[in-house]
Amino acid sequence: MIENRLWHPVAAEADLGDAPLAVTLLGEDLVLWRDEEGGVQAFADRCPHRGARLSLGKVVRVDGEARLECPYHGWQFGAGGGCRRIPAVPAFSPPASHAATRHAVVAAHGLLWVRPEAEGEGLPVAPPAFEAEPDARLRKLLCGPYDVETSAPRIVENFLDMAHFSFVHEDWLGERGHAELPAYQVATGADGLRVTNCQAWQPQSNRLSTAGSWVAYDYAVPHPFMAVLSKAPERQAGYRESIALFVCPQQPERSRVWFRLAVPDFASSDAELRAFQHTIFAQDRPVLESQRPKRLPVGRDAPATEVHSAADRSSAAYRRWLRELDVSFGVC
Ligand code: FES
Ligand SMILES: [Fe+2]
Numbered sequence: 001m002i003e004n005r006l007w008h009p010v011a012a013e014a015d016l017g018d019a020p021l022a023v024t025l026l027g028e029d030l031v032l033w034r035d036e037e038g039g040v041q042a043f044a045d046r047c048p049h050r051g052a053r054l055s056l057g058k059v060v061r062v063d064g065e066a067r068l069e070c071p072y073h074g075w076q077f078g079a080g081g082g083c084r085r086i087p088a089v090p091a092f093s094p095p096a097s098h099a100a101t102r103h104a105v106v107a108a109h110g111l112l113w114v115r116p117e118a119e120g121e122g123l124p125v126a127p128p129a130f131e132a133e134p135d136a137r138l139r140k141l142l143c144g145p146y147d148v149e150t151s152a153p154r155i156v157e158n159f160l161d162m163a164h165f166s167f168v169h170e171d172w173l174g175e176r177g178h179a180e181l182p183a184y185q186v187a188t189g190a191d192g193l194r195v196t197n198c199q200a201w202q203p204q205s206n207r208l209s210t211a212g213s214w215v216a217y218d219y220a221v222p223h224p225f226m227a228v229l230s231k232a233p234e235r236q237a238g239y240r241e242s243i244a245l246f247v248c249p250q251q252p253e254r255s256r257v258w259f260r261l262a263v264p265d266f267a268s269s270d271a272e273l274r275a276f277q278h279t280i281f282a283q284d285r286p287v288l289e290s291q292r293p294k295r296l297p298v299g300r301d302a303p304a305t306e307v308h309s310a311a312d313r314s315s316a317a318y319r320r321w322l323r324e325l326d327v328s329f330g331v332c
Contacts, residue, residue: 001026001328001329002325002326002327002328003026003116003224003249003327003328003329004026004115004116004117004120005115005116005117005119005120005121006115006120006121006124006223006224007106007113007114007115007120007121007122007123007124007223008025008026008113008114008115008225008248008249009109009111009112009113009246009247009248009258010023010024010025010030010032010042010111010112010113010114010248010256011023011032011111011112012110012111012112012142012144012145012258013107013110013111013112014110014142016032016033016034016040016112017034018034018059019033019058019059020032020033020054020055020057020058020059020068021033021055022045022053022055023248024248024250024251025114025116025248025249025250026116026249026250026329027250027251027252027329028044028116029044029045029046029053029055030042030043030044030045030103030114031043031044031045031053031054031055031068032105032112033059033066033068034059034066035066035078035079036061036064036065036066036079037079039079040105040107040112041068041079041080041081041102041105042102042103042104042105042112042114043068043077043081043100043101043102043103044100044101044102044103046101047070047072047075047100048083048098048099048100048101049070049072049073049075049098050072050073052070052071052072053071054068054070054071054077054100056071057069057070057071058071060076062076062084062085065078065084066078066079067084067085068100073086073087073088074087074088075087075094075098077099077100080099080102081099081100081101081102082094082096082099083098083099083100086098103115103116104118106123108123109126109130109140109142109244109246109260110140110142110258110260111142111246111258111260124192124222124223124226125191125222126220126222126228126244127220127228127230127242129228129230129241129242129262130228130242130244130260130262137264138241138242138262138263138264139261139262139263139264139265139266139273140260140261140262141260141261141263141270141273141274142258142259142260142261143258143259143260143261143273143274143277143278144256144257144258144259145256145257145258146256146257146258146281146285147254147255147256147257148254148255148256148257148285148288148289149253149254149289149294150253150254150255150288150289150291150294151249151252151253151255151294151295151296151329151330151331152224152225152247152248152249152255152329152330153224153225153295153296153298153318153322153327153330153331154288154291154294154295154296154330155245155247155255155257155288156221156224156225156226156227156245156247156318157296157315157318157319158284158287158288159219159227159229159245160195160219160221160227160314160315160318161312161314161315162181162184162198162200162217162311162314163179163181163309163311163312164287165200165202166178166179167179168283168284168287169280169283169284171203171204172202172203172204172279172280172283173200173202173203173204173205173280174200174201174202174203175201175203175212178200178201181200181311182198182199183197184196184197184198184199184217184313184314185197186313186314186317188317188320188321188324191220191222192220192221192222192223192321193219193220193221193317193318193321194218194219194220194221195217195218195219195221195314195317196218196219197216197218198216198217198218198219199214199215199216199217200214200215200217201213201214201215202214202215202233205231205233205236206233206236206239206241206263206265206276207265207268207272207273207276208236208239208265208267208268209233209235209236211235212235213233213234213235213236214233214234215231215232215233215234216231216232216233216234217229217230217231218230218231219314221318221321224321224322224325224327225246225247225248225249226244226245226246226247227244227245228242228243228244228245229242229243229244229245230242231243238264239264240264241261241262241263241264241265242261242262242263243259243260243261243262243277244259244260244262245257245258245259246258246259246260249329249330252294252295252329252330253294253295253330255330257281259277259281261273261277293332295330295331295332296319296322296330296331296332297319297331297332298319298320298322298323298327298331298332299319299323300323300328300331300332301332302332304319
């Protein structure tokens with residue numbers, strides 16, 4: 001499964017404190033915890049002894065070393081997974097076969113990312129707005145998480161879909177009188193899918209906008225479950241913002257979503273910026289969760305069952321790209 005060779009966001013960096021944190025990725029339960037150097041460890045959330053959930057245990061310190069202690073018989077595991085101690089047999093030195101299963105984990109964009117397989121792809125490359133941190137010209141802010149009862153690809157496709165603005169986001173990102181969607185371009189390449197030269201009429205395009213405006217849009221999709229939108233409203237000279245959508249595919253039909261903003265707005269508070277994003281996503285969510293099937297029909301195992309219009313070129317290209325990549329999680 002190609003998904004196992006990719007990095008996926010599983011938690012916000014700020015959400016992992018001293019206690020172990022249970023997360024789910026691609027149907028597997030994982031536990032995150034911090035070692036003695038503050039580094040993040042990601043283990044399968046299953047004790048190699050009798051299969052108890054390690055996330056129900058705790059992080060203990062022994063001689064300055066942080067260890068994850070299983071809640072059942074107290075076996076202790078160090079950074080890297082090695083079993084350090086079996087309390088019922090204190091003189092025994094546990095061999096490598098008693099180790100917890102460890103996964104690679106890295107921090108990026110305020111999130112912790114896990115790659116299930118040891119070998120695989122690099123981190124997805126985000127557009128420049130998200131690369132340099134801190135970038136003094138843009139304010140970065142994480143919004144979420146949102147737990148959504150649908151597949152990750154349905155959420156990404158919705159993010160790329162501009163024809164819903166006038167209905168789902170009426171009087172915010174669109175209005176009925178401007179429902180017609182001007183033509184735009186799509187292309188796929190080594191860096192993923194690009195959707196460019198998009199235009200939308202938006203009454204309230206961002207928190208600071210005071211009147212409707214044409215807004216120039218483009219999208220980069222460097223990873224099956226991640227997309228970045230960059231937009232520039234005609235009426236707000238010099239205002240250009242990017243919004244990254246990061247989706248953790250927890251189960252085929254359940255996902256955890258974060259948005260990361262890169263905005264030239266230093267005046268609004270974190271709460272105000274998050275409230276705007278929250279208003280918009282709260283409009284998307286009931287529609288997203290209503291879609292059937294919850295898995296995106298890309299025609300993987302059977303001919304795809306949905307019909308398209310000319311406005312759906314971005315979603316048609318996204319589906320084609322998922323099929324080419326042979327993505328299997330959350331699609332049908
Ligand atoms: S199940 Fe974990 S120590 Fe026994
Ligand atoms: Fe939307």
